[in-house]
Amino acid sequence: QVQLVESGGGLVQAGGSLRLSCAASGRTFSRYTMAWFRQAPGKEREFVTGINWSSGNPYYADSVKGRFTISRDNTKNTVYLQMNSLKPEDTAVYYCAARYRNGVSTNQYDYVVWGQGTQVTVSS
Secondary structure, three states, rough: OOOOEEEEEEEEEEOOEEEEEEEEOOOHHHHEEEEEEOOOOOOOOEEEEOOOOOOOEEEEOOOOOOHHHEEEOOOOOEEEEEEEEOOOOOOOEEEEEEEEEOOOOOOOHOEEEEEEOOOEEOOO
């Protein structure tokens, strides 16, 4: 089973960009569908984006479509989240998650491995 460690969060002004990384341990990373979720204070955790084994068919929540891009490098056991045109409402703790099935799910309970989260704060 993989272990996940996120990095790249921070404070950015509205309109700015950040790139999050999620490094995975384990030899079977390429067999995991990967996703990013986020949780803002007082709100439930929500799906942001996901990508399957072969990097095909990435899926995005409507709220981030056109601004965020997910990608993965199976040779580096890493998945990335490029976030552009950030808005204050993007402020949240961002979590990387993995599921051992091919195919993105927007349901957090379908993911079996989670990182510790990284804080993203967007100031207005």
